[in-house]
Amino acid sequence: MNGFHGRYWRFDLSRGEGEMVTIPETILRRYLGGVGLGTWLLHREAPANVDPLAPEAPLIFSFSPLVGTPLTTSAKLAVVAKSPLTGFISDGLSSSHFAIAGKRMGVDAIVLVGACAEPSELVLGALQPTRLWRKTPREADEALSKHGRVAAIGIAGENGVRFATISNDGRHAGRGGLGAVLGAKRLKALVVDGELPTPVADPKAVTRLARDLSKRSLGHATAKYRDLGTVANLAAFNRIAALPTRNFQRSRFDQGDALSAETLKPAREVARTSCASCTIGCEHVYGFGDEKRTRIEYESLFALGPLCGIGDPEAVLAAAGRCDALGLDTVSAGGTIAFAMECAERGYLPDAPHFGDAEGLLALLDDIAHRRGLGDLLAEGSRIAAERIGHDSIAFAPQVKGLEIPGYEPRALQTLALGFAVGARGADHNKSGAYEIDFSDRVDRLHGNARSAALSLETENRAALTDSLILCKFLRGVFDDLYAESAELVRAVTGWNVDGEELEALARRVVAARKAFNVREGWTPEDDSLPERFLSEALEDGPSSGARLTHERLQEMIRSYNLARGWSEQGYLPDAVMRDLSLEPSPADPTHAGPQVDP
Amino acid sequence: MHAGIVLCGGRSSRMGRAKAWLPWQGRPMVAHVVERLSEVVDEVVVVSSEQLDLPPLPARVVRDREPELGPLAGIREGLAHVKGELAYVTATDAPFLTPEFVKTMLSYGKAAAPEVDGIVQPLAAVYPRSALACASSLLESxxxxxxxxxxxxxxxxxxxxxxTGCEDAVRGFNTPEEYLAAVRTSGDDSPVVLELLGRAQLAAGRREIETPVGTLAEVLAAAPPELELVQEGRVARHHLVSIDGRSFLRDLRVPIGPGEHVIVLDASVGG
Structure with missing residues (x-):
């Protein structure tokens, strides 16, 4: 088989034993890799209604057919599990050498099940006690990198913070609490390496396509990321009043200029770096404090800055660096703390810091990671915290399905608001790129309607494909026809005679499979919504002034979305869609292929 | 008791952008017309389409449920919401409408319409509220x-x-050229502000450039040429352009009015 090894490594941490499990080629062709394959494996490996933090809950590292090729941005993996934050699917992407090293073990995915008896590390298949517990992910990486490539958790993961990350190469599989799943298994780190390259069907074609894609990746379409990074979003969003501020109470931040890329770059940028196998180079590193430095993305900047009412770049950069060291998802950390700040403002949480309190923010990040005091409550995420605080605070807890909302004001970007509401992972700008539609002349961004639904759906399909190939979404502007051009890549790597139409069907299948997992785990139509704040309060600021969403408008968009997908009006999957998913019973089932060979 | 009805549910297809938002005398056109009407009527109802958001107005805004049926459906919607016995109906692009003209038309005490060059002007006319049922039956047939x-x-x-003032009352504009010509003779010489964000700002070394009113193409031409804001007769693919941060556009023919801000963003904003 070209592009794949046709098997995954299933390691039971309770028994300390691994086995190879065959993946049928038909499945690989229907799901590719990354999020697609990871979702299929999650269906297969996760017992129904499993507690995400129970030993039986699987944690899946899913590679892809393009990993290991010279195609730019292809060194990526998806980490897939049932989220302890949402109770639904969570699939975080990460770019790193871990993906290349992991695939060179001769597998298309690694599935961890069970739990260690004591804090441990899994190094090249050997499970051993770890001395790295309580260390930062970077310290764990430095200690273990002599053996191979490392994925590790921080203190937040060890303590079961429901929005803890898994870190590798300084990047994070960030959203949904994947680090807490690894922490519940008492596994500090996973180290991989191998010698098995993956053959490709047409090496000359792959080289030619890789050269062409690299060349295109250096053009206008990616220039923003190269020149300024995602941080460039801040000034743009602030200008159009779509920048979530003070826990979504405002959509403009009066200290925004100090945090903008246009200000940070000349004053603080000290380096620009790239992920593994990437020609774009979107990572911008900024200096702060006493010769400290950290990279920062827009999502971290907005969540730890405007969302918490903090405009001091020193404080925001320090907070972003602290989240990296603790292994915290910056969006959920910032969102949950901003929620607590509003609770303090309303008198519901007297001990919480107030908006603009930078020292309070930094202290609370540590308290969350260590589950100390108020931090113990906030480590549960804003939804559970709101349920415990009461006072109808759930109305302004900034989350969908439990996942904190990223840095896009839904009332100001109403096509994306739909994407947030129906997102399988929760509010998710990575799985719905509908902001592209809002930033266009195709819709009125302040007035979502049924047309928004069809356009939103298309961006979700494209994301499902790129997340399964896997390629970086920052390449999205270089493709004229994503499906046809991706098919050319897949043909060259796998030798399969696929075309754009087949990949578009695959993308729809991946979206449906993610939804099917949620339905299996108890999803109901009421889960596809937005917090009451977004459906009852109008925006007040700048060009978004007066923008409002209503229950009726959102429901109409959701209904249109479900019907456009071929699902029921409520969002359930018809039998024909379910049959197309080719789901299989778990390995406990007698028909399971069983172990083949140890690595 | 008299009412005014402003119709702004049209598609403004030749203009390329909603006429209701075109600046006139320092405010959006629809606000200007509402203000002029308010001087002589007791209430103003603005009939808009579902898709068009309007600026804050001292008027009641109602949605045209069937805009595809044309202005008669808008008139019906307006009549259904007025309290006055007579209503003066105007299109939203009536910048030269005078209160005196409206007052004269209402003084006839019944349905009335001016005839200009042999053509009756039904969108600068008075309708009785009692015409509501008739409007419905006409549409049904x-x-x-x-x-x-x-x-x-x-x-x-x-x-x-x-x-007096009749020809002005019915004088609107349907194209960018007509609008810009009217602006240039209106005495309002407020400039357009071209705002550069992101890479464009760093490349130009400044955030704002002032330039006279004109089409979007003329406004973008005020930026340093190395920014390449225009390519192949359209806004370049790697840029986004927004008027005042509300709507985004790519059509270079649309008019940009006095005081408006044209914001240039990177096309890959988001993500």
Missing amino acids: DRRRPLALLEAQDYRRVDAAEL
Whole structure:
């Protein structure tokens, strides 16, 4: 088989034993890799209604057919599990050498099940006690990198913070609490390496396509990321009043200029770096404090800055660096703390810091990671915290399905608001790129309607494909026809005679499979919504002034979305869609292929 | 008691952007017209389409449920929401409308419409609230011309020569050229502000450039050429352009009015 090894490594941490499990080629062709394959494996490996933090809950590292090729941005993996934050699917992407090293073990995915008896590390298949517990992910990486490539958790993961990350190469599989799943298994780190390259069907074609894609990746379409990074979003969003501020109470931040890329770059940028196998180079590193430095993305900047009412770049950069060291998802950390700040403002949480309190923010990040005091409550995420605080605070807890909302004001970007509401992972700008539609002349961004639904759906399909190939979404502007051009890549790597139409069907299948997992785990139509704040309060600021969403408008968009997908009006999957998913019973089932060979 | 009805549910297709938002005398066109009407009527109802958001107005805004049926459906919607016995109906692009003209038209005490160069002007006319049922039945029988409603009301046809300000009252603009020509003779010389964000700002070394009113193409031409804001007759693919941060556009022919801000963003904003 070209592009794949046709098997995954299933390691039971309770028994300390691994086995190879065959993946049928038909499945690989229907799901590719990354999020697609990871979702299929999650269906297969996760017992129904499993507690995400129970030993039986699987944690899946899913590679892809393009990993290991010279195609730019292809060194990526998806980490897939049932989220302890949402109770639904969570699939975080990460770019790193871990993906290349992991695939060179001769597998298309690694599935961890069970739990260690004591804090441990899994190094090249050997499970051993770890001395790295309580260390930062970077310290764990430095200690273990002599053996191979490392994925590790921080203190937040060890303590079961429901929005803890898994870190590798300084990047994070960030959203949904994947680090807490690894922490519940008492596994500090996973180290991989191998010698098995993956053959490709047409090496000359792959080289030619890789050269062409690299060349295109250096053009206008990616220039923003190269020149300024995602941080460039801040000034743009602030200008159009779509920048979530003070826990979504405002959509403009009066200290925004100090945090903008246009200000940070000349004053603080000290380096620009790239992920593994990437020609774009979107990572911008900024200096702060006493010769400290950290990279920062827009999502971290907005969540730890405007969302918490903090405009001091020193404080925001320090907070972003602290989240990296603790292994915290910056969006959920910032969102949950901003929620607590509003609770303090309303008198519901007297001990919480107030908006603009930078020292309070930094202290609370540590308290969350260590589950100390108020931090113990906030480590549960804003939804559970709101349920415990009461006072109808759930109305302004900034989350969908439990996942904190990223840095896009839904009332100001109403096509994306739909994407947030129906997102399988929760509010998710990575799985719905509908902001592209809002930033266009195709819709009125302040007035979502049924047309928004069809356009939103298309961006979700494209994301499902790129997340399964896997390629970086920052390449999205270089493709004229994503499906046809991706098919050319897949043909060259796998030798399969696929075309754009087949990949578009695959993308729809991946979206449906993610939804099917949620339905299996108890999803109901009421889960596809937005917090009451977004459906009852109008925006007040700048060009978004007066923008409002209503229950009726959102429901109409959701209904249109479900019907456009071929699902029921409520969002359930018809039998024909379910049959197309080719789901299989778990390995406990007698028909399971069983172990083949140890690595 | 008299009412005013402003119709702004049209598609403004030749203009390329909603006429209601075109700046006139320092405010959006619809606000200007509402203000002029308010000087002589007791209430103003603005009939808009579901898709068009409007600026804050001292008027009641209602949605045209069937904008595809044309202006008669808008008139029906307006009549359904007025309290006054008579309503003066105007299109939203009536920058030269005077309160005196409206007052004269309402003084006839019945349906009335001016005739300019032999053409009756049903969108600068007075309709009685009691015409509501007739408007509905006309639409049901697929007769969509507002003139049919006037005719069914035994309306008074008024020769333009009898009316002061009549030709101005019916003078609107349907194209960017007509609008810009009107602006240039209006005495409002407020500049357009071209705002550069992101890479464009760093490359230009400044955030704002002031330039006279003009089409979007003319406004973008004020930026340093190395920014390449225009390519192949359209806004370049790697840029986004927004008017005042509300709507995004790519059509270089649309007019940009006095005081408006044209914001240039990277196309890959988001993500």
